[in-house]
Amino acid sequence: MLNEALAGLAASAGTGLVSAMVTDGWQQARTRVARLLARGDAAEEERHEARLELARREVMEASGKQAEEVRRLQEWAWRTRFADLLEDEPEAQAPLRDLVAFLAEQAGPAAGIVQVNAQATDHAQQAVQGQGIQNNTFTLPDGGV
Template sequence: MLNEALAALAAAGGTALVSAMTTDAWTSAKQGFARLLGRGQPERQGVAVQRLERSRQELAGRTGAELERARAEQETAWRLRLSDLLEDEPAAEAELRALVATFGTSASASGQRSIAIGGDNSGIASTGDNATNVQMRAEALGSGRIYQAGRDQTIHER
């Protein structure tokens, strides 16, 4: 079982990855996450590329609420995969943090709202589509404050 900081990192990784799927940063994100998931093994990396592309295809052609549901499903799936990776390969933490730092901002560039999630000193950045989604993520991640980027008010505090 992962500690709260690593669980938050896996959630932020899933969000960053899925957000990048619909941006110009996709090719770089796909390469980075495939490298992370492949852990230096070309066969595993190839399988990861195929999974990543299938996930992206799940979002293609969808709009509105249908797109948001598909995003949420993909974020959950990737959060679980990344959680498993962190549990099995603790050394992957630094690389995932770097990917979140790089691609966690791609959602902001595409017009989505960004939030910061922190229950300890981890300072994980993630993205949210609306206040309800943000609140649900906060509750799933444990204690901490959630702030809407560019505002000084607390959206949710546990």
């Protein structure tokens, strides 16, 4: 059984991999993961690439509530594969850490849904920025600044 740090590494790799499935860097991520899991066996590398493509297709085709469940299941499956790798070959820690760093780069900055609810009365004014650059000019009801 893996210690907490290695279990966390496997979990990060699984989550990062599934996140990479919807990025432009997917091809490179797929190749790196397949190579790592194949441990130098060309036939195994091909098998892992096919498995990765199938997983990606499932993630890409799922929608609504199903999408969240598919993603969660894929993260768990790949987390387990990475944990198995670490149990079988403890020296795989460094390459797996490199993979996690690569996957984090592919993911880019975290983004999520931003919802803003604002209400102003009388002379009150509001300016809300979710991300990026925002320029605001406020004027008084009579046209003054």
